[in-house]
Amino acid sequence: MNPLMELKKINPYGVWAYDAVSALAMAIERTQTSSKIARDTSLMDQMLRISFRGLAGTFQLINGRMSTQVLEIINVIGNRERRVGFWTKEVGLTRKIDELTSIPEIIWPGGISTNPHRMLQTSRKPQKLRIGIPLAFRKGRLLQVNSTIASGFCPEVFRAAFNGLGWYVAFEYIPVIPNATIGKVNYNDLIDQVHNGKFDVAIGDISITSNRSKYVDFTLPYTDIGLATLSRNADTSIWIFMKPISSDLWVVSACFFILTGIVVWILEHRINEEFQGSTAEQIGTTFWFAFSTLVYAHREKLQSNLSRFVVIVWLFIVLVLVSSYTATLSSLLTVEQIQLASKRGSIGYQYGSFVKGALVRNLNFEDTRLKPYSSPEEYADALTRGSKNGGVDAIVDEIPYIKEFLALYPSGYSMTLSETITNGFGFVFPKGSTLAPEMSIQIAKLREDGTLKLLEDKWFNKKSDSATGPKILNLESFRGLFLISGVSMASALFLYMLYFVHEKVHFKYTMLAGGKLAFIMRFLIPRFASLV
Structure with missing residues (x-):
């Protein structure tokens, strides 16, 4: 052996290569007796037929591949x-x-x-799962802590998801006492404690952020994603009924009411006594008929088929207009339309939340307009006073907090969905924990089978009056309807004129055919001759 040659341990690929070369050598030996013409085909056949016990075990090719037995x-x-x-x-x-x-x-x-993945399940003595809970002095439904017992929406979702794993482990709830101001919890401190191993998991109203995800692992969000705006319901004014429709649509609608009345009068006044009489009576009847169609109170009987066609088309358009007006007016009476970006009032947010930064960065709010609050009770007091009396015009917060507020104060307030610039709440595990992905799977199952929705209804027991804001009706939305009405009236007038001209021509033709013109000429010509 060459002393300069470096000896290395052979790997499995080298063993398989040695067996493959041996098989090839055996196949070549067996083809020595074959004819030269069929040597290539015979070599392949011999390779497929060879089976022997090599270094890696039994060597045999099946369908051109080595069979591992x-x-x-x-x-x-x-x-x-x-x-x-x-x-x-x-x-x-x-x-x-x-x-x-x-x-x-x-x-x-x-x-x-023991398999560490199943250690919690197979251990004879159940181990405790150390659960950190943010303790704040707020009476909410997301999280409630009495001594070492946790209840509320967040703990119930955690228990339901953990039970899906089939692990029987005791929970040890450890409240995190705020170090600074009473009632305020620094959630980043809680994240640090999970990262340092003080807790096995942290549950509660903990928002998922990119910065926190550098130090801990979050599960999938189990709440709604995004921000919402909380506001008091609108105070009605004496002109609230004018707001659902824009000014141009009001003007065009009034003009079409009058135009419909005039067209019906043109089609009916020659044959219908109800549209005849003095000038004042005809004008009054025309306007009464036109505007009474708004509430379907017209009593005049139409005799012309053309006028019936015009009125049927117009009544359909009135039905669409009235239905849209009613829906928009209902929305305006339910939700106060606050244009936060342009209004100069104050906006509230939750103390210690990252929502303040999101409002300034993403929604272009001024710092001076933002006021922090810590509890639903403070939210209600600030909204009641309003920005003119030291309160706020609206509260911007994550959707779960707004739903919690509406569960405590079900009347007088409404939620309007805003921007999806937050990631919702998630459960916190140490970095690399195998529980985080498995709990995410269980949360997805809870959402799919409806359990998550049932828990949300249980704790928030009120459907939020969420909306993106009712859209004011304008002319552009209904121009197609007015076009249909205009075409129907123009068609009816055109047919009426054709019928009128045909009737006049037919009358003159009848007069000529009856000989009346000849009688008149004989009567006039002698007189004319005597004058000459």
């Missing part, structure tokens, strides 16, 4: 290795090939013989 299982313990057994297709795991015996225990990292 036996796998050796090795338990790696530090720098050492221990043979556990073999796996065969026929008998599965065995201690020896062709002999089914017991398999020795696997030694896992740390020198334990």
Whole structure:
């Protein structure tokens, strides 16, 4: 052997390569007796037929691929290795090939013989899961803590998701006492405690952010994503009924009411006595008929089919207008239309929340307009006073907090959906925890089977009056309807004129055909001759 040659340990690929070269050599030897013409075909056939026991076990090609019949299982313990057994297709795991015996225990990292993934489940003595809870002096429904017992929407979702794992583990709830101002919790401190290993998990109204995700693992969000605006319901004014429709639509609608009345009068006054009489009576009847169609109170009987056609089309348009007006007016009476970006009033947000930064960065709010509050009671007081009396015109917060408020104050307030610039609430686990992805799977299952919705209804028991704001009706939205009405009236007048001209021409033709013109000429010509 060359002393300069470096000896290296052979890997599995080298063993398989050695067996493949041996098989090729055997196939070549078997083709020496074959004819030269068929040598290539015979070599392939011989390779597929060869079967022998090599370094890696039995060597055999099936459909051009090597058949692996036996796998050796090795338990790696530090720098050492221990043979556990073999796996065969026929008998599965065995201690020896062709002999089914017991398999020795696997030694896992740390020198334990129990699968760490199932350790919590298989341990004889249930271990406690240390759960950190943000303790704040607020009476809400997201999280309620009495001594070491946690209740509310967040803990119930956590328990429902954890029960889906099938692990029977005792929970130890550890409240996080605020260090600074009473009632205020620094959630970043709670994240740090999970990162440092003080807690196995943290639950509560903890928002998912990119910065926090650098230090801990979050589950999928189990709440709605985004911000919402909380405001008091609008105070009605004497001119509230004018707001659902824009000024141009009011003017065009009034003109079409009058135009419809005039067209019906033109079509009816020659044959219908109800549209005849003095000039004042005809004008009064025309306007009464036109505007009474708004409430379908017209009593005049129409005799012309053309006028009936015009009125039917117009009544359909009135139905659409009235229905749209009613829906928009209802929305205006329910939700106060606050244009936050242009209004100079004050806006409230939750103390210590990252929502303040989101409002300034993403929604272009001024710092001077923002006021912090800590509880639903403070929210209600600030909205009641309004910005003119030291309060605020609206509260901008994450949707779960707004739903919690509406559950406590079900009347007098409404929620309007805003921007989806937050990621919702999630459960917090240490970085690399195997529980985070498994809990995310369980949260997805809870959302799919409706359990999450049932828990939300249980704790928030009120459907929020959420909306993106009713759209004021304008002319552009209904120009197609007015076009249809105009075309119907123009068509009716055109047909009426054709009928009128036809009637006049027919009358003159009848007069000529009856000889009346000849009688008149004979009567006039002698007189004319005598004058000449």
